[in-house]
Structure formats: structure tokens, C-alpha cells
Amino acid sequence: MKPKKGKRSGARIAKGRKQNVTGSRKTKASRKSSKPTKPAKSAKKPAKNSKRAKPAAGTHRKSSALKPASSPVLGRFDVAIVGGGPGGSTLAALLRKQGRSVCIVEREKFPRFRIGESLLPFSIDIWKKSGALQKIHDNGFMVKRGARFVIDETLEEECFWFKNGLDKDHPYAFQVQRADFDKVLLDHAAEMGTKVFQPLSATSFSAGADKAVLETTGGRIEAQVVCDVSGRWTFMSSRQGQRKIHPTHRKVTAFNHFTNVVRCEQDPSNIIIVRFGDTKMGWFWLIPFSDGTTSVGVVADAEYYRQANLSAEQFLWKSIKESRAMEPRMRHAVACGEYRSEADFSFTSDRHVADRLIKVGDAGAFIDPVFSSGVFLSTKAAELAAETLDSAFAANDFSAKMFQDYEQKIRSGTAVFWAFIDAFYNRDFLKQMVTSRRRPLLQSSITSLLAGDIYNMDNALITYLTGQGGAFADEEMKALVG
Numbered sequence: 001m002k003p004k005k006g007k008r009s010g011a012r013i014a015k016g017r018k019q020n021v022t023g024s025r026k027t028k029a030s031r032k033s034s035k036p037t038k039p040a041k042s043a044k045k046p047a048k049n050s051k052r053a054k055p056a057a058g059t060h061r062k063s064s065a066l067k068p069a070s071s072p073v074l075g076r077f078d079v080a081i082v083g084g085g086p087g088g089s090t091l092a093a094l095l096r097k098q099g100r101s102v103c104i105v106e107r108e109k110f111p112r113f114r115i116g117e118s119l120l121p122f123s124i125d126i127w128k129k130s131g132a133l134q135k136i137h138d139n140g141f142m143v144k145r146g147a148r149f150v151i152d153e154t155l156e157e158e159c160f161w162f163k164n165g166l167d168k169d170h171p172y173a174f175q176v177q178r179a180d181f182d183k184v185l186l187d188h189a190a191e192m193g194t195k196v197f198q199p200l201s202a203t204s205f206s207a208g209a210d211k212a213v214l215e216t217t218g219g220r221i222e223a224q225v226v227c228d229v230s231g232r233w234t235f236m237s238s239r240q241g242q243r244k245i246h247p248t249h250r251k252v253t254a255f256n257h258f259t260n261v262v263r264c265e266q267d268p269s270n271i272i273i274v275r276f277g278d279t280k281m282g283w284f285w286l287i288p289f290s291d292g293t294t295s296v297g298v299v300a301d302a303e304y305y306r307q308a309n310l311s312a313e314q315f316l317w318k319s320i321k322e323s324r325a326m327e328p329r330m331r332h333a334v335a336c337g338e339y340r341s342e343a344d345f346s347f348t349s350d351r352h353v354a355d356r357l358i359k360v361g362d363a364g365a366f367i368d369p370v371f372s373s374g375v376f377l378s379t380k381a382a383e384l385a386a387e388t389l390d391s392a393f394a395a396n397d398f399s400a401k402m403f404q405d406y407e408q409k410i411r412s413g414t415a416v417f418w419a420f421i422d423a424f425y426n427r428d429f430l431k432q433m434v435t436s437r438r439r440p441l442l443q444s445s446i447t448s449l450l451a452g453d454i455y456n457m458d459n460a461l462i463t464y465l466t467g468q469g470g471a472f473a474d475e476e477m478k479a480l481v482g
């Protein structure tokens with residue numbers, strides 16, 4: 001690939017995000033969304049006689065909004081999904097496999113840039129189930145076999161190979177440019193019979209006794225259930241006032257794609273994570289792609305960089321130049337994209353479900369990306385949401401009560417990664433990670449977590465980190481982990 005000249009970002013990170021993450025109702029795409037196409041012929045009408053559910057708590061509009069409205073009806077579906085990222089597309093494909101009528105409302109034209117490029121092995125089974133896996137392979141994305149962690153100050157390091165996890169059946173994942181990857185998944189959902197409205201912005205939602213309604217810039221969509229898979233824009237939570245930024249975990253990131261980056265020596269397809277500085281409390285990622293370019297980014301404490309008042313480009317390069325591990329890898333690097341930044345990207349929601357409403361993936365919660373968990377958690381949530389919806393349709397009951405198990409599973413899965421992330425930041429756990437070769441059970445337990453095997457209660461590291469005891473709850477581990 002011919003590298004494009006790196007664009008300079010003059011925007012100060014301290015003055016706001018380049019990507020409009022929250023309150024993003026006025027992005028360019030949403031302002032000029034074009035007229036949507038007609039609904040698919042395959043779209044079934046929603047089932048009659050559904051059990052009466054009370055109007056959802058936190059619903060953006062009152063149920064009176066369900067009276068005949070003036071906006072044109074774009075279609076009626078079993079499930080309407082906001083967002084055509086990996087979570088939305090995977091949910092749609094899984095629901096189509098169940099025979100449900102589904103639509104996706106996506107406000108951006110694809111391909112479009114998105115951060116979140118290193119995937120986890122435990123997503124693979126889900127894409128096998130949704131039918132997308134072969135198409136992912138056919139597109140030639142880089143196969144990722146492991147992750148390398150480095151401590152910047154001492155250059156101590158270790159590679160974790162997925163084939164060495166507790167579960168031997170998940171040896172690989174992918175490194176992907178999301179512009180291409182998300183299009184593969186969305187096209188797959190469309191080929192499975194999903195009606196894709198794109199570009200079209202969802203603007204509000206409501207849930208009543210007999211149906212849910214999604215208002216968009218082009219008209220209204222009626223469905224039994226509306227799923228919010230809008231990513232960190234948190235379509236529902238923002239309107240419900242339910243988005244809660246993590247109070248003690250405020251981070252800033254800056255990133256770009258580059259050519260001429262020195263990749264991992266053990267295997268050039270590995271992701272490299274370099275942790276640095278206790279006061280700056282941050283880390284770098286280096287994610288290689290199959291076209292020869294590499295994604296490089298830095299994450300650090302928001303306060304530290306707010307004081308420095310740097311642009312995304314300055315922030316990234318200052319950090320690289322101060323890093324023992326990164327500077328040699330980036331010495332000849334040439335930027336080939338736009339410098340971008342985000343801030344305060346860890347948050348959760350008060351609730352993940354309500355009557356006729358489900359939040360999936362980042363739309364419900366997002367945790368620090370150090371372990372590349374975002375796409376996996378969103379895809380896993382899509383799988384769990386599809387299962388819960390299958391039961392809901394069988395029972396003809398779309399009340400929040402029906403979705404409780406889903407919410408519980410989302411919370412417990414997220415908690416496992418949070419405990420792992422806390423260990424990475426707040427304790428001397430990384431030291432333990434990079435020296436884990438001498439404790440094979442610990443190393444394979446870490447590897448399994450890095451692969452996304454988060455519901456495996458046979459993994460003693462999970463029970464230990466989440467305070468439920470286990471084989472690692474010994475004095476040595478307590479001293480090292482906290």
C-alpha cells in the first residue's frame with residue numbers, strides 16, 4: 001500500500017475529542033443522512049398478541065409517542081438495531097439465523113474508520129455461528145497468534161501464545177483495519193436478509209405495550225424490540241442519562257497508522273503492548289496489518305496530558321520519543337493517516353435492558369482497551385442478546401424481566417476484564433505476567449483471559465481476581481497482585 005502523507009492534527013486533546021464520542025447527535029453523517037431505501041420484502045410483521053409490557057423505565061419518549069405519528073413508517077421488524085459495527089452486524093446475522101426479521105440503522109457510509117483493531121480468539125466461534133468467519137478469512141486479514149507485553153522501564157517482556165491457553169481450541173484471532181472489517185460483517189448481515197438503512201441516523205426511541213418505536217432522520221421503524229449497538233455514542237444511555245464515566249479511570253489516547261514500524265521479533269503478527277511510567281500511567285499498542293501498515297497508539301492519564309496541552313500528533317510523538325521500547329521501533333515510521341484522539345472512554349450504564357430495549361456492546365459499557373477486549377465483548381454480547389431474544393420470542397414476552405439473565409451475564413463478563421485491567425494498572429501484576437514462564441499454570445491462565453475465555457470458572461486467575469479465591473489465592477500471589 002502506498003503510504004499517504006500523515007495529516008497534522010492541530011486539535012488540542014485537552015479541548016475536546018476529534019471523534020465526537022458523546023453527544024454525537026450532530027456528526028456530519030447524521031446531519032446529511034440520505035433518504036432510506038424501502039424495507040426488505042422478507043420483513044415479517046411483528047407478532048400480534050404479544051404480552052403487554054409497561055412503558056420502559058428511562059424511555060426517551062413517553063408512551064403517548066406511540067399514538068399515530070406523522071413521520072413515515074420505514075418498516076416493521078421483529079428487531080430493530082441501531083449501529084452496524086461488529087456488535088450490530090453480528091447480532092443481526094444471528095437473529096436472521098433464527099428466522100427473525102431484522103433491520104440495522106447505521107448513520108455512516110461504509111467503509112469508515114474505527115479504532116479497535118486487534119481481535120480476540122473467543123470471537124471466532126461466534127462468527128462461525130453467524131456464518132461470517134469464512135468471509136473474514138477470505139479478506140486476508142492478518143492472523144494474530146499472540147500478544148507481547150513489555151515493561152518500558154526495564155524492557156522485561158513476555159509473549160503469550162493463544163495455543164498455550166487453558167483451552168487449546170482457540171489458537172488465533174485477527175488484526176484488522178476496521179474500515180474493511182466492519183464492511184465485511186455488515187455486508188454479511190445484509191446477505192443474510194437484514195434490511196440495512198444506511199446512511200440513516202436514529203434520533204429517539206420509545207417502548208409501549210405492543211411495540212417499540214425507533215425514530216430516525218428518515219422516518220419511524222416499528223419493532224418488537226429495539227437493540228442499541230451504537231458503540232461509545234451510547235444512543236440510549238445518553239438520552240436516558242444513564243451513561244456513567246468511570247470516575248477514577250480517566251484516560252486520553254492518540255493514534256495513527258504508519259509504515260516502516262519494527263514489528264514483534266518473535267512473530268510479526270503479534271500485538272505489542274508496552275506499559276510505561278507510574279505517574280503517566282499509560283501504555284502503547286502496536287498492531288500490525290497484512291498490508292504492511294501498523295496501528296500505533298498511546299493511552300495515558302488524562303490529567304497528565306491535559307496539563308501538557310498537546311495535539312494528538314504531539315502527544316503521540318512525545319510519548320514515543322520518551323519510551324525505551326517504542327522509540328527504536330518507530331525511528332523510521334511514516335504516518336499514513338490522520339492523527340486522532342479520544343478521551344474518557346471507560347464508562348458503564350445504570351441498566352443494560354428495559355422493556356423492549358436491550359443495549360449491546362460499547363453502547364452498554366466500555367472498559368479500558370489494554371487487553372483488546374472491545375470487539376470481543378460486543379460480539380459476545382450480541383450472541384447473548386440473540387439467545388435472550390430467542391427465548392423472548394418463544395415466550396412472546398419482551399419485558400425487562402425476560403432480559404435479566406442477559407444483563408447479569410454482561411455485568412459479570414465485564415467485571416472479569418475490569419479486575420484484570422485494575423491489576424495491570426494498580427498492582428505489580430505486569431511484573432508477574434512477564435515472569436510467568438516459571439509458573440506454567442499462571443501463564444496459561446493469563447493467556448486464556450487474553451483470549452477472551454472470561455466465563456471459564458475453572459480458570460483460577462478469574463476466581464482470584466474477582467475475589468472468589470482459587471489456586472492463586474496464595475501468599476506469593478497476594479504479595480505480587482495486591
Ligand SMILES: Cc1cc2nc3c(=O)[nH]c(=O)nc-3n(C[C@H](O)[C@H](O)[C@H](O)COP(=O)(O)OP(=O)(O)OC[C@H]3O[C@@H](n4cnc5c(N)ncnc54)[C@H](O)[C@@H]3O)c2cc1C
Binds near residue numbers: 106201232362378
Ligand atoms: C483507544 C482505543 C483502542 C481500542 N482498541 C481495541 C482493540 O485493539 N481491540 C478491540 O477489540 N477493541 C478495541 N477498542 C474498542 C472498540 O473500538 C469497540 O469496543 C468496538 O468498536 C465496539 O463495537 P460495537 O459494534 O459495539 O460499536 P461500534 O464499532 O462503535 O459501532 C457502532 C456503530 O453505530 C453507529 N451509530 C452510532 N450512533 C448512531 C445513531 N444514532 N444512528 C445510527 N447509527 C449510529 C456508528 O456509526 C457505528 O458504526 C478500542 C477502543 C479505544 C477507545
